[in-house]
Amino acid sequence: MSYREQYENNDVALIDILDAVLEKGVVICGDLVISIAGIDLVYLDVRILISAVETLMQHKQEAVSSDRMDQEKEAMSRVIR
Amino acid sequence: MxxxxxxxxxxxxxxxxxxxxxxxxxxxxxxxxxxxxxxxxxxxxxxxxxxxxxxxxxxxxxxxxxxxxxxxxxxxxxxxxxxxxxxxxxxxxxxxxxxxxxxxxxxxxxxxxxxxxxxxxxGKEEWNLKIYSHTAKMREDVESWNETVRLKKREIEGMSKGKQYIYRKKLEKTIDDEILRHQNHFASTLHESLLPFAQDNADKKIWQKDVTGRNEEMCLNKAYLIDTNQVEDFLATVDRSQTEDGWTFEVTGPWPAYHFVDKAGVVR
The missing domain is CATH 3.30.70 (Alpha-Beta Plaits)
Structure with missing residues (x-):
């Protein structure tokens, strides 16, 4: 098995996706676009940040147990200021 | 409309x-x-x-x-x-x-x-590498094996109670610094070993433990832009470096090239 096969289907954390699409990518400024103020990760319910997601369509089967959800919620309330 | x-x-x-x-x-x-x-x-x-x-x-x-x-x-x-x-x-x-x-x-x-x-x-792909350090284990190691720390510990034992308190605090700081130095050294050495395979790289945020939901501490989080025909070598290098105890690696990719399109959008 190639290293690529070994690594390329690794799950990614939702926080990495959000960090990338909310903070990175090309930002177009100017009159041509509808201007949207900066999106603050702090707005987001912290529970959703750490959940691991599988890429490409598999996320629909994703289920996070409510126990884990509560733990994460508690953890995040301590982190995000 | x-x-x-x-x-x-x-x-x-x-x-x-x-x-x-x-x-x-x-x-x-x-x-x-x-x-x-x-x-x-x-x-x-x-x-x-x-x-x-x-x-x-x-x-x-x-x-x-x-x-x-x-x-x-x-x-x-x-x-x-x-x-x-x-x-x-x-x-x-x-x-x-x-x-x-x-x-x-x-x-x-x-x-x-x-x-x-x-x-x-x-012809290039973005990959992400995170390194987590098992800090608790590293602390034990530093306390038991680091010569400076051992000498200082012995020194403190011979001090008065009041002095002991102050010097213990100082020692804690020395240990923390030592751990940090070790983490930075490990992360930068590995990072440098990967540079020959990457056209570009970018820092990502170092998430705190509570955000990652892990016990280990994140000490590297970087995006690499890699030529498709070098991805295998890049990953092989990462894979080979995982043999040392005390570190967990997390590789994800390929990602859209989010981290390598900076400043490409500003319209003046």
Missing amino acids: SDLLYLYGIIQSQPSDSELIADQKGIDERKNLKLIPFGSISAVVCPVDREEYGEEEVEEKLKQPEWVKEKAFHHHETLLSLSGRTTLIPMKFCTLFKDEQNLEELIGKKRSEWESLLNRLA
Whole structure:
């Protein structure tokens, strides 16, 4: 098995996706676009940040147990200021 | 009322383009994605209702975590599936144009810049590497094996109670510094060993433990832009470095080239 096969289907954390699409990518400024103020990760319910997601369509089967959800919620309330 | 245009990204125009997005649903889950060719480059867009995606409406929606989660994921997933098949410049989440004419005007201004960016990104992939350090274990090791720490400990034992307190605090600081030095050294050594395989690299945020939900401490989080034919060597190098105890690696990819399109959008 190639290293690529070994690594390329690794799950990614939702926080990495959000960090990338909310903070990175090309930002177009100017009159041509509808201007949207900066999106603050702090707005987001912290529970959703750490959940691991599988890429490409598999996320629909994703289920996070409510126990884990509560733990994460508690953890995040301590982190995000 | 006419639709707004939600822009996902820019790709190089090619004859088989329409297959890229065949029947894919856009962000509102009703209208399909479409490609608008502007000569050598094409915009991947979907039309959206003005009533739903106007400036104020989107500002409101961005405050709803569930909406952001779902739609940001859709944005990512769309870009990911495109970037697996063609070279792509990813746009930031919620890049919306009033109409096609505005988009065209922008493309007119950015064309040469985006063409060269696409050339730069062609045949390359973004990969992410995180390194976590098992800090508790490392602390034990430093306390037992570090010569300076051992000597200081012995010294402290011979002190008065009051002095002991102060010097213990100082020693804690020395241990923390030693751990940090060790982490930085490990991370930068590995990072340097990967540079021959990467065309570019970018720092990502170091998430705190509570955000990652892990016991280990993150000490490296970087994105690498790698030539497709060097990915195997890059990953092999990472894989071989994982033999040392006390560290956990996390490799993900390929990602859309989010971290290598900085400053490509500003219109003056």
